[in-house]
Amino acid sequence: MAVTLTNIFxxxxxxxNVPLANYTNTRVGGPADWIFWPKSLAELKAVVAYAHQIDLPVLVLGNASNLIITDDGYRGLVIFLTQLTRITVSEHAVTALAGAALIDVTTKAAEYGLTGLEWAAGIPGSVGGAVYMNAGAYGGQVDAYLESADVLTATGELKTYQNAELAFGYRHSKVQDTGEVIVAATFHLEPGNATQIWSTMEEFNTRRAQKQPLEYPSCGSVFKRPAGHFAGKLIMDAGLQGFTVGGAQVSRKHAGFIVNLGSATSADYVAVIAHVQETVAKQFAVQLEPEVRILGH
Structure with missing residues (x-):
């Protein structure tokens, strides 16, 4: 199969056989059988179609910021969309390919004096990942501003979903169930005061830097917000800040984050997550549900 892929493309x-730890925000993850960086939508369509034809499992990623790849790696093809980054602006709409950094989209919107995405200014993920997870922060969320998303189906067709068709929920969208590949998204924004837009983005970024452990590799916010509670406060109140397994530690700066102190494995991350869930459930009768995706086989 190795020769076949390289011969055909x-x-x-x-x-x-490249370690995924080289490309994930956690800096953990075993080798993938294949990693592919498409330079165009045509390349993406061709490889996805061929992979389905030979029953090769496919995992599509953007900035790999809100996930943990297991130490065993991935038996199949991992596609990173990080070269598909074009961003265009038309009147009040900002359209970005799925590999574009969400941070770059917020910057482009600000440059055109469009308001609505300030809350996303410091989120490290890609546009595709943000739509897939219905990312949110500081009172904003993707579904409030997304107009439509273009996806690639398993049969190689391109289709467009309007916002209402994506069945958005908390950290959920329809594409999590369909397995389709998000290739682009259009956000509908409103004209705003450019000075205020930049000021708000700067304020959010300052708050992130003060409160989040940006100095360490991490997978971002680990747990979904439980009804009536805040995950970070529950973890802090349980006395778990600083809890460490191997090289993975519940951040001393923000209890909602698990950081890589330098030598963590995915098994370390998983062990910390399990201990946090068990401890919080025992002390507060609240079941924390991971927001981070744990992938690989």
């Missing part, structure tokens, strides 16, 4: 950026 000799000019494509495809590598074999």
């Amino acid at each position: 000799p000019s494509y950026d495809i590598k074999a």
Whole structure:
């Protein structure tokens, strides 16, 4: 299969048996059989179609910011969309390919004096990942501003979902169930005061830097917000800040984060998550549900 992939797509950026830890925000993850960085939508369509034809499992990622790849890695093809980054602005709409950094989209919106995405100014994920997870922060959320999303189906067709068709929920969208690949998204924004937009973005970024452990690799916020509670406060009140397994630690700066102190494995992360869930459930009768995706096999 190795020879087949490279023979069929000799000019494509495809590598074999590469550690995913090189490309994840957690800096953990075993090797993937294949990693592919498409330079165009045509390349993406061609490889996805071929992978389905030969029953090769496919995992599509953007900035790999809100996930943990297991130490066993991934038996199949991992596609990083990080070269599909074009962002365009038309009147009040900002359209971005799925690999574009959400931070870059917020910057582009600010440059055009469009308001609505300030809350996302410091989120490290990609547009595709943000739509997939219905990302949110500081009172804002993707579903409040997304107009439509273009997806690639398993059969290689392109289709467009309008906002209402994506069945958005808390950290959920329809594409989590369909397995389709988000390739682009359009956000509908409103004209605003450019000075105020930049000021709000700067304020949010300052708050993030003060409160979040940005100095360490991490997978971002680990748990969904439980009804009536805040995950970070529950973890802090349980006395778990600083709890460490191997190189993974519940952040001393923000209890909602688990950081890599330098030598963590995915098994360390998973062990910390399990201990936090068990302890919080025992002390407060609240079941914490992971927001982070744990992937690989």
